[in-house]
Amino acid sequence: MLNRRNMLAVGALTLGGAMGVKGLLFGDRTAFSAVNQRVIGSAAHVHGVRPARIGAAPAVAPFSVRMPVPPVLRPMASTADADIYRIDIRPANIEILPGVSTPVFTYGGQLVGPTIRARTGRRVMIRYGNGLDRPTNVHLHGGHVEADNDGHPMEVIQPGRARWYNYPNRQQGATLWYHDHSHHTEAENVYRGLHGFYLVDDDSERSLRLPQGEYDVPIMLRDALFDADGGMVFGGNPAERGTMLANGKPQPYFPVAARKYRFRLLNSATERTFLLNLGGAEMTQIASDGGLLPAPVPRTEIRLSSAERVEVVVDFSRYPVGTQLVLSDGVTPLLRFDVVRRAVDFSRVPDRLRPLPVPPPATVMREVTLGFDMAGAPVGLVNGKTFDPNRVDFQVRRGTTEIWNITNKDSEFGFTHNFHMHLVQFQVLDRDGRSPSPDDAGRKDTVLVPPGTSVRVQATFADYLGRYVYHCHFLEHSSLGMMAQMEIVP
Numbered sequence: 001m002l003n004r005r006n007m008l009a010v011g012a013l014t015l016g017g018a019m020g021v022k023g024l025l026f027g028d029r030t031a032f033s034a035v036n037q038r039v040i041g042s043a044a045h046v047h048g049v050r051p052a053r054i055g056a057a058p059a060v061a062p063f064s065v066r067m068p069v070p071p072v073l074r075p076m077a078s079t080a081d082a083d084i085y086r087i088d089i090r091p092a093n094i095e096i097l098p099g100v101s102t103p104v105f106t107y108g109g110q111l112v113g114p115t116i117r118a119r120t121g122r123r124v125m126i127r128y129g130n131g132l133d134r135p136t137n138v139h140l141h142g143g144h145v146e147a148d149n150d151g152h153p154m155e156v157i158q159p160g161r162a163r164w165y166n167y168p169n170r171q172q173g174a175t176l177w178y179h180d181h182s183h184h185t186e187a188e189n190v191y192r193g194l195h196g197f198y199l200v201d202d203d204s205e206r207s208l209r210l211p212q213g214e215y216d217v218p219i220m221l222r223d224a225l226f227d228a229d230g231g232m233v234f235g236g237n238p239a240e241r242g243t244m245l246a247n248g249k250p251q252p253y254f255p256v257a258a259r260k261y262r263f264r265l266l267n268s269a270t271e272r273t274f275l276l277n278l279g280g281a282e283m284t285q286i287a288s289d290g291g292l293l294p295a296p297v298p299r300t301e302i303r304l305s306s307a308e309r310v311e312v313v314v315d316f317s318r319y320p321v322g323t324q325l326v327l328s329d330g331v332t333p334l335l336r337f338d339v340v341r342r343a344v345d346f347s348r349v350p351d352r353l354r355p356l357p358v359p360p361p362a363t364v365m366r367e368v369t370l371g372f373d374m375a376g377a378p379v380g381l382v383n384g385k386t387f388d389p390n391r392v393d394f395q396v397r398r399g400t401t402e403i404w405n406i407t408n409k410d411s412e413f414g415f416t417h418n419f420h421m422h423l424v425q426f427q428v429l430d431r432d433g434r435s436p437s438p439d440d441a442g443r444k445d446t447v448l449v450p451p452g453t454s455v456r457v458q459a460t461f462a463d464y465l466g467r468y469v470y471h472c473h474f475l476e477h478s479s480l481g482m483m484a485q486m487e488i489v490p
């Protein structure tokens with residue numbers, strides 16, 4: 001395991017010493033590179049990943065491959081109140097770019113892991129075997145789970161070992177996802193493929209008659225940088241990861257019927273914010289991180305930072321067969337929907353979805369700051385301190401409702417951060433004292449925090465005791481220590 005001293009040494013080597021970093025006051029891109037150079041430097045030392053052969057990756061014309069839908073995993077056994085699964089974590093060579101084989105890390109041999117379909121109130125147990133040559137663990141992002149099963153950064157599965165994770169699913173329907181959370185290596189491991197969907201189905205949603213079955217499609221959006229051999233290049237400037245993947249394929253197309261679809265969009269890029277649009281066409285937002293909104297909201301543009309989810313219904317019945325609609329990030333195409341046939345549609349989007357719970361009044365206020373120490377090699381800080389697994393940063397009494405004011409202190413360098421809390425879903429109260437943006441609506445577990453701004457969130461810390469982390473979910477930043485932990489106490 002990396003310790004802080006050799007990380008600093010690697011950082012200093014990579015960056016040419018502390019002076020080099022201090023000199024990097026040229027704005028965003030250079031500073032981002034500096035931060036990420038340090039991550040790549042340390043990663044290469046620890047893991048000895050095959051060196052990248054720098055050069056242009058084989059070019060792929062947009063919309064030349066079809067977007068797959070990750071298969072739903074079948075339980076290996078089921079009991080009256082639980083489903084039992086097995087997933088092997090292993091390296092694999094996958095065809096991402098047509099005709100090119102790319103070495104990746106996988107859940108079950110797929111770049112987008114198998115989808116787990118859980119049900120509210122029904123337990124899921126998963127045995128994960130680690131077939132990688134490095135430690136890994138599994139965190140259920142957005143899951144309300146016991147501390148022991150949360151995938152704490154220091155609780156890893158050694159190579160050749162296995163462990164069970166136990167998820168009670170005592171939470172309402174939502175689009176969750178699972179990913180690696182090993183300390184210092186989460187950015188690289190997630191980047192190399194350790195991510196998958198975990199959908200909680202809620203029987204109470206059934207009566208709403210939203211699109212379901214094959215018309216309920218999870219879509220994982222992320223970026224990657226490929227070298228001349230088709231290998232995935234980790235590190236460097238995330239802004240230069242120029243290949244956009246939807247469900248693991250580069251700018252694919254997806255044939256649809258002229259009817260309504262429910263799309264569950266996840267940004268699994270380790271450090272990117274998408275500005276999603278459908279060329280001006282309407283997307284009806286029905287849910288965010290923690291499940292359904294109180295009412296549908298028409299959107300034409302949606303901001304989605306790393307780890308955030310948004311669910312939209314798109315009604316293709318407005319378009320004649322033959323129409324093509326492109327989902328883009330700004331002007332960069334991500335995915336093209338091709339309307340290829342007509343279809344009957346008994347689904348609908350009701351005016352009311354699910355009321356937000358009225359939270360009890362908050363009794364504790366806390367300040368949280370996010371920022372880098374750029375004095376030497378960049379160090380990620382929360383409230384001025386880098387992550388220390390032996391330190392508890394906040395003690396929270398179980399059952400308490402709290403308001404956290406999260407401030408991004410990096411206005412000088414222009415670093416964007418976001419903020420994710422384990423264990424809970426929160427509600428966004430305001431941004432710099434003004435109303436939150438439409439992107440903040442509903443129950444959230446991850447929220448964007450632009451440079452120099454603050455956002456206030458309110459959460460109730462129910463049920464479980466123990467230690468949980470909170471962190472910036474730009475994983476290059478949490479890898480550098482922009483993470484802290486709370487302990488829920490009786």
Ligand code: C2O
Pocket residue numbers: 139141179181307420422469471473
């Ligand atoms: Cu997506 Cu700490 O997790």
Ligand code: CU
Pocket residue numbers: 139140141142420421422
């Ligand atoms: Cu999480």
Ligand code: CU
Pocket residue numbers: 370416417418472473474477478482
């Ligand atoms: Cu950050």
